[in-house]
Amino acid sequence: MAASLLPAGATHRLFTYTYEPETMPEGAMEFEQWATWRGGRTEAVGQDKYSRWDLRQELEYGVTDNYTVALYLNTKSESYVDSLGADYSKFSFEGISLENKYQVWNPAEHAVGLSLYLEPTFSGTEAELEQKIILGQRHGDWKWALNLSHATEWEENFEETVGELEVSFGIAKEFNARWSLGLEARVKSEIKEYSEWESTALNIGPTLTYRTEKWWAALTVLPQIRGWNHGGDSDGSRNLDLDHNERVQVRFIIGIDL
Numbered sequence: 001m002a003a004s005l006l007p008a009g010a011t012h013r014l015f016t017y018t019y020e021p022e023t024m025p026e027g028a029m030e031f032e033q034w035a036t037w038r039g040g041r042t043e044a045v046g047q048d049k050y051s052r053w054d055l056r057q058e059l060e061y062g063v064t065d066n067y068t069v070a071l072y073l074n075t076k077s078e079s080y081v082d083s084l085g086a087d088y089s090k091f092s093f094e095g096i097s098l099e100n101k102y103q104v105w106n107p108a109e110h111a112v113g114l115s116l117y118l119e120p121t122f123s124g125t126e127a128e129l130e131q132k133i134i135l136g137q138r139h140g141d142w143k144w145a146l147n148l149s150h151a152t153e154w155e156e157n158f159e160e161t162v163g164e165l166e167v168s169f170g171i172a173k174e175f176n177a178r179w180s181l182g183l184e185a186r187v188k189s190e191i192k193e194y195s196e197w198e199s200t201a202l203n204i205g206p207t208l209t210y211r212t213e214k215w216w217a218a219l220t221v222l223p224q225i226r227g228w229n230h231g232g233d234s235d236g237s238r239n240l241d242l243d244h245n246e247r248v249q250v251r252f253i254i255g256i257d258l
Contacts, residue, residue, distance in 0.1 A: 012216035014209050015170035016251040017184050020145045021113030021136045023103045024062030029258040032058040040224075040247020044236035046083035050246065053077040060099075066106075072097035074121070095123025107137050128153045143182075144171040162198075163191040172207060180209045184220055190244055199244040201227040217254045224248065 011024055016034075024030065034056035041050035053076065060070040074094035082088050100118045107113025117132035129152050136145035149166040165188070172182025184207050189200040205222040227241030235242035 011257065012209065012211040012255065013218050013253065014143055014172040014174075014180050014182060015145060015184055015207055016218050016220040016253050017186050017222065018145045018147050018168040018170035019101075019115075019117065019132060019134045020143070021103060021105070021107055021115040021134045023066055023068040023101055023115065024060060026062050026065050028062040030060045030255050031258055032056075032060065032253055032255045034058065034251070034253050036249060036251040038246040038249050041080065041242045042235055042237070043081075043083075045234060045243050047080040048082075050080040051078070052246070054094075056097075058099075066103040068099075068101045070099035070101075072099065072121075074123075093123065095121050095126065097121040101134075112137050125157050126153070126155050127158070141174045142171065143174070145169070161193050163194045165189045165191070170207065172209070178210055178212070182207045182209075184222060186222065188245070197230045199227065199229050199231075199241045201241050201245040203249065215254065215256045217252070220251045222249045222251070 011028065011030060013020065034054070036054040038052040038054070039050055041047040055075045057073045058070050060068060062068050074097060075092065076094050077091045079087070079089040097119055101115055103113070103115045105112065105114040113136050115134040117134055119130045121128040121130075131150050133148040134145065136143065147166070147168045149164075149168070151164040151166070153162045153164065154160070155162060166186065168184065168186040170182055170184040172180045174180040183204065185202070185204045187200065187202050190198045192198050202225045203222040204225050205220060207218065207220040209216065209218040224240050224245060224247055226239060227237070227245055229235060229241045229243050240247065
């Protein structure tokens with residue numbers, strides 16, 4: 001099996017949007033650089049030629065074999081042409097996140113692996129609290145993972161609240177000790193003030209991973225397949241939601257063992 005060819009102690013991800021239930025060994029440390037590009041909104045919503053980069057620097061540490069903690073620094077760069085034809089461009093600091101991941105069932109010892117996840121984020125004027133139930137298992141060279149997620153965002157100096165519900169799923173095949181190829185699917189909904197269902201978007205796309213003894217890299221291309229804007233088609237699209245979501249997302253993560 002491809003898994004048996006991996007270097008001892010190596011850590012890597014097969015997916016970039018879907019978390020796997022494994023945690024880091026006690027005392028292990030890793031640095032990860034995340035880069036997510038989003039594009040494809042329209043002139044109809046006042047964001048023509050839309051482009052956004054989300055950058056995250058992560059330092060991850062295995063507190064115990066079952067508990068991993070990680071610190072993130074988050075930044076965002078956004079640009080588009082507004083409804084008046086003016087160029088908009090802004091770079092902003094999006095706060096600090098503290099990831100907590102606790103493994104309840106080790107997939108090597110149970111039929112299905114299970115981990116619980118909690119991540120608070122604070123930027124001074126906004127905050128977020130995200131929770132996940134992470135399931136997954138390996139079957140030979142194949143591996144799958146399923147995440148059930150909920151998040152609450154406090155925006156506009158904590159005057160607005162948005163709830164997010166998300167289900168993500170990934171399945172991948174490891175072809176050898178270096179390469180794996182798979183598919184990720186993600187359904188995300190936003191609920192304004194927990195009273196108004198604003199949008200739902202379905203994204204599906206391929207994911208590719210390469211790994212060595214000391215570092216690994218993963219890439220996912222996630223186009224929007226179907227979107228629902230529950231407030232009406234203000235974006236001019238009947239089949240996509242380009243008001244709250246983008247036409248395509250691309251995420252690249254590189255991890256380095258320290």
